[in-house]
Amino acid sequence: MVPFAYAAAPDQADAIARAAQARGAQFIAGGTDMLQLLQERVTAPSELIDINGLPLAGVDVAQNGVRIGALTRLADVADDEHIRQQYPVVVQALLASASPQVRNMATMGGNLLQRTRCLYFRDVAAPCNKREPGSGCPAQDGVNRMNALLGGSPHCIATYPGDLAVALMAVDAEVEVAGTAGPRRIPIEHFHVVPGATPQIETVLQPGDLITALLLPASAFARRSHYLKVRDRASFEWALASAAVALDTDGSTIRQARVAVGGVATKPWRLSQVEQALAGQPLRADVLRTAAERAGDGAQPRPGNAFKVELMKHTVARALLTVGGQA
Amino acid sequence: MTSTVSERESAIAAPQQDFDTTLIVNGTAHRVRVDARTTLLDALRDRLELTGTKKGCALGQCGACTVLLDGRRVNACLTLAVMQQGKPITTIEGLANGDKLHPLQDAFIEHDGFQCGYCTPGQIMSGLGLIREGRTRSDDEIREHMNGNICRCGAYPNIVAAIKQAAGRRA
């Protein structure tokens, strides 16, 4: 690790002020990804601001939804009875994430910011535009089995690796952020950004911005939701493809659907074309399958990951069939 | 428009690189000098010479360094020592009561839940955390919730049997 200074933030205002002022300062919460990045010298903050002491943990249920504090540990959310009942897709995504040890430490806010597993990003001996802007993107023509089909650019095809953010797309969640300009809410869909020519920028957060909570609105979809993750190893692996789906049905008709995919895109990816193909249609297996076929629209496969186009379609179809009771 | 917050000087303690910190391990407070970069794992192994907690990958990918922190299983390699000041930490050295092994330790011997022994302290600490979490209702559940502890010798079936026995669940 490159040397850095450390300080525990006494309160939120201080944390934000410090992060906004000190060049190269970063927050550390659960630290489960940060420590890997530090250990392999992928990142080298000048200073780490420990926010674990801030009162940002806990699940609060209100009439219009649930507020999950940014420092709530993944395991605690997965164990929460209300979330389990009302937002099964979120709990399933959490339980499919990493290991119990990591889930006991990792925070809900930090999880949104976990960085790509692109092999070139993680090996400092290789070039990587995300790690060293301008150095190149060897994944384009290299080992890219795990890289993105959707949302890539000539500068970067690194996959967003997380599960939780994909599930949050299916329940219309928002991210509550405090910053130098005061608090604001960002729909999860707009929280992450595609790499374009600046793959080092991964979210809309500005220096000093601090995620304070995730807001899960009470929704007609959420109870009927599902997360499916496909991987080589039976467990403890990032997704090769994952699907988060939620259905709002009226008897045998689909009113609206939410469909998002992970492991295949540079950010948590909403498949609006699939959602549109489902809206107003009868809840039948053939309808779900036909809609899932649209999952591959716009995919830009590479030799190493072309199989994921079909895999993604099957994953979406399977998740829809499961949640639609048609499996 | 600039807010007042950004103009305020941070009242945060001046960031430091070296710390005298207190780690409470197995009920004993240890005063230890660490670098900001020192992981909890390296503090245990190199500063306190509690080498029962193993380093397998230092990246949270193998589970050999599993300890209980505040009673919950975590990877000691994925946190900084300075962040865990004053929190109760239980390592493998804290399980046995003198010569009397913890029932899970006994069960690992009885079911031969290891070969080389290097992942074993982590498996046992993780198993202990698992039993406390109550996710031992079936073999499948034990297997899934032990996914973060790699055993390259391949003792998995025996590990599951040992945890099952210690959890008091009959086959």
Added chain:
Amino acid sequence: MTGAIGQPVSRIEGAAKVTGTAKYAAEFRPPQMAHAALVLSTVPKGRITQIDTAAAERAPGVRAVITHLNAPRLAYNEMPERPVVDPKSGDQLRVFQGPEIFFSSQPVGVVVADTLEQADHAAALVRVAYETSAAATEFDPRRGRPPSEATAKAGRPGGTQRGDADRAFAAAPVKVDAVYVQPREHHNAMEPHATVATWEGDRLTLYDKTQWVDNDRSEIAHVFGIPEENIRVIDPYVGGAFGSGLRTWPHVTIAALAARQVGRPVRLELSRRELYYSVGFRPHTAQRVALGAERDGTLTALVHGAAQQTSTYEEYAEAILDPARMTYACPNVRTIYRLVEMNTNSPCPMRTPGIATGVLALELAMDELAVALGMDPVELRLKNYAERDPEKNLPWSSKELRACYATAAERFGWSRRSPQPRSMRDGGTLVGYGMATAVYPSHRAAAAASATIFANGTALVRSAASDMGPGTYTSMTQVAADTLGMPVDRVRFELGDTDMPKAPVHGGSITMASIGPAVRAACEAVRAKLLALPQQGDRAASGTSAEPAYAGSRPGGAPPYAEILRRHGLDRIEATGEAKPGDEERKFSSYAFGAVFAEVRVDAETGTVRAPRIVGAYDVGRVVNPRLAHSQCIGGMVGGIGMALLEAADWDARYGRVMNANLAEYLVPVNPDVIEIDAVFVPSDDRNFNPIGAKGLAEIALCGVAPAVANAVYHATGKRIRELPITMEKLLA
């Protein structure tokens, strides 16, 4: 007699391992110890043109920065005979002796600092400039060349011929001919390799992760040009190795060199990523197998060619083609062996070296032949059962392979298999059954042990052996206890120290067959020595020999050791014993055998494959400890699951690097990957091979698993996957 051999004794070092008190190499901590961190090359081939160490030298806590520019010239004396674990030709990598770069992540410098954090950071501050040259980083079998004479002489020839395989193949009415690919795989033992080096004057102590302390001592003595007696190597516990600890790798020299330079003990512990470039790997190999048979399944032709990667500086060769020559009774066999030099670190043996690779191709081809013949795969194996070694033309020292097939098939439920591919389903899941034969040669080597009996009635037995997990501590205690006629809990066995009697390498499944007889010899010697003590004061003694006087002291029991020692006023009595191979290798061919049956479940849509049930039956000779043997066996089978479905280094030829050099993206099996594994030992006792009767079982356990799984995948899906690992893209293609 206590009859400890054959009993399921609990792991004797179990308490030490479950309490965390068992000490592995990196955990020895001499006072004043400093920490080392490596500087590694970032290009696969070229020359260092410049090194800037200024920033590193200025960094806090740094005591030394050593590169080829300031490192002392090391002796690297030629050894009178190459250790069996080293390649037969080429030169080992010499650390910091010149500017040449042979592979990416080759050590080009080492930084020593007071703390681990300081060393690690300072190493990253060293700037190295290179003049690069065109590297050979593609695995291209067409570039393969025959092995050198030295390698050929050591049993890895470029070609062998029995009968006329090409003509027989051309004439065969039924034939198969295909290419099979084994990717580069890494041992990934849980304990990273580490060395703690301490000099006291010209004497060196190494705490080093190794499968062979004696050879470590010998190699380092030659590297530094100092007498072997000046070096002591200690390693009581090895946290898995699977072959990665056979050789003395360059990092051991680096640790010793660094410690000498800074004048204090130094620890060098490799990071998980560094291990991928430092301690060998199972080489990438492409194989062609052509089989010809009569319509009744009788094999008439077998052509097996293999092209295997090696490094540019050493010629690592392995026994890939041995199974082709001995597994089946085929009159016409031709093998062809080629090596492909690449800019990589050298490969080395990884569990079941060579044999697992060769058996993979051979057993996939046999399955393809069974399909072509419309014959049951087990029937085909039985049809071509080799009653004696067809290559050496010797009888087997023992062979219970028929019993293996029958036992495993029965326990697995092979009769429930419907022969057609894709004919067994469970909802949307395709179910497949597959099987394969497993073989592994049994060898033994010379070994020595000492045995001491104390006046308190306990015994201590020692040999410089190793225990990376199979249970050497326990099984040798059992052998000693039986030989001495003592209960197991009165005997202690110690290993892992060059101060102990010499032992051979802990690898190749030879430990039981080699150390076991030495332990027995030592125990017999000490027993005889004790019984030969003059019988002063023993009025009951009637003869001149002590034996009859004591032997009958308890019916079927041991002599009263404590009493005899007390009577002679001795607190202990010690003897050494040695054992070495006799002429059994001239009279017999010795192999362990097995039959492996696997069930796979394939998701028809996603192509996800799981192997939830594997049954293996093994002929490993006499089983000294069934509990530990079972553990070792299922462990090897878990390794086989990894080989079949998960493991491969993602090699990027542009950089000559393993891109997934960690444990998150290089996938090894985790707990939920293993559901049901059943290993059973068929009755066997091979006293033709050695006096203990054991044939060795580390390697056989991994053998055959991957082809059994691959054959099951074919049966499930109708798709023949000829390249490991079997991942979803291959099934979706």
